[in-house]
Amino acid sequence: MSDIPQERRVVTAIPGPKSQELQQRRLAAVAAGVGSTLPVFTARVDRGIIEDVDGNRLIDFGSGIAVTSVGASAEAVVRRASAQLQDFTHTCFMVTPYEGYVEVAEALAELTPGDHAKKSALFNSGAEAVENAVKIARAYTKRQAVVVFDHGYHGRTNLTMALTSKNMPYKHGFGPFAPEVYRVPVAYGYRWLTGEENAGAEASAQAIDQITKQIGAENVAAIIIEPVLGEGGFIEPAKGFLPAIRQFAADNGIVFVADEIQSGFCRTGQWFACEDEGIVPDLITTAKGIAGGLPLAAVTGKAEIMDAAHAGGLGGTYGGNPVACAGALGAIETMKELDLNAKAKEIESTMKARLTAMQEKFSVIGDVRGRGAMIAIELVKNPATKEPDAASTAAIAKACHAEGLLVLTCGTYGNVLRFLPPLVIGQDLLNEGLDIIENALAAL
Template identity: 65%
Template structure:
């Protein structure tokens, strides 16, 4: 991909890592004090800096520091923070109108987004799409749709899964801290099954792991009670866990045989992030419902549920919707995102990023036994950190490496049920020299922490 400067408010944004103050700088420290006085402490931040500009591969803070962005706003800015087509489309839309509510006086861009999602998502069956504001809201509505269609109530989610912060999606989410602790009681009729976790499964194949999950479901829930199975094709917050081949396909086949709705939560994995448009495409799996958000609209709030027409059409008229769902600005952005992915060859770009990152990180793993595994797909790569020679998680090392990266001008995120996974989500617009430099920074940090 050719390197280009990005227009953000007029000037070109240099694509470089540059530290001019300590981290955080004085202006960010002032804003942190104001945040503490105005924003509840429950809203945490990964880096103690405040952004004023961002684009392609960098985020610039109020003190003039420029960070290499291996976070993409948690997989949101896949096409970049200020992709030209997105900026142009949103600017034109905001000049026309910002809102009418699709449920009051509809507009064609909502329909166009639905048509694009019906085209892009796996399977050639008849589909329908409904738009929402966030991933959690979309997951919750996917469950509503499945319950309405099947006339059943039970829902199964999986170990290590993350699905959101609403009451129902907290129940679906596996990790207690920080997402669930103290916030119950949660929605009922939610059950959990074991996930395929190759690093910790001792070589068990995917089909075998799926049969174990099915055994748990049949014994603890009962097929006749089960409306839906909800799963991330690659776990996000759970640690970028890629299930063993055959796991997803075996579960999907079992769902079809038992009239259970198979819901793929592609909130973090969708829209070219993994080197395919959707992560299930790697396994040839066609979900009944697919949930998307994050990378769908270049940073504007939008989410969707797309699926088989007979399933999505099950709820009664007025049963689906929301005041802001399918906001016209977000719809304009989403159409521009799809055009950017397809016109700029971003599926290939994601695969190239995977190759670069895995080669470098795998070489680092060979010399550093604290790196238990390198995994992921596309521009969704992670390393799991452990005590040398074991699978014992090392969350303290993970925190130290992340903090050192932040201080050295590199945005990285942590995740994992055990808090011991570094995850890397560079925007697909990142130029090669920044990708390489970010990996150089990581390599130096691992060497310094031995």
């Protein structure tokens, strides 16, 4: 594994000359549609530091979008994946199976919510997991309609673009999209017109009313929701919303799917974010944090639902790749050994205390929210009107990047700064990163 000093170091402009040179090669060879938040080319990553090709060391508040929760070169991930590389890289589980796939499925059955019998199917990406969850739900219910929520993000394939709510950049110009997808309100507390205290009850009632009247509950195969909405702005649905939707699904034979691709695997201080209100989903989709940076995704759920698809109906050449499965077992080992749920809660207490203090100083911060190491601030032009301030969000991100702190933006209105530090980041780096954010806000 990498062993980089856990200290920020800025020795060139960001990006530096070697990164700029590589960027010119990239522009000539890589499709323009593939963007990058910060065109700094990575040399090594360890815990809370990204070292670039120019020798700069950046504090990482992104974790590759919540992927490298255990760090990008965790010892157990490297050890297990390296050992698997020596044995074989691929057979295709659908041709000749191997134990690693089974071990990952067993681990998922143990870790995911609920004590019912569970089974899993493994894939390569979050979008694949969501798409297969829809296939499984349709096979089980013999229904077609799928319900999703405002501000939700579920992927970039044709079906998951239809499920995703944000047009730009995810859907613009890429239609037509898959049919039988319906969108209903979510309890976005900060922006709920009658106040956060009413959002859970009112939004769930509105959503259920729309489903009942516009679709017919008897036609709905699946309801899919992120227990903390990621790309939409790290929105925690107001309390009571998820339990009401979950109960409605149960009462009407609808498969309830928790999309935990960004929020799962200790990210929110629990193994899965849906545990916060005691939600036990029928199916749960995972990816990102599952394998320490190796491409792996899963659908896990009630055995009788998972078994509804006919033999050969689920799969994919690379799904559950043996090296990725080994990485996942290493990541889970690390999460347990280091108690990364507790670490996520420590990160939350540090970040929320600092960010709430900043909110009192800087009126541009309209809301501080999130759980664990999935924290965000929403920036507004005026706290009274809550008009989104995407320009200030971009300016602060740019200022942080120049100082050697990698931060990401998100939100339907492009006005949310999201913080996803690796769960193994040191407390000193965490505070230094927050200092940089505070200085950027002051300079604004």
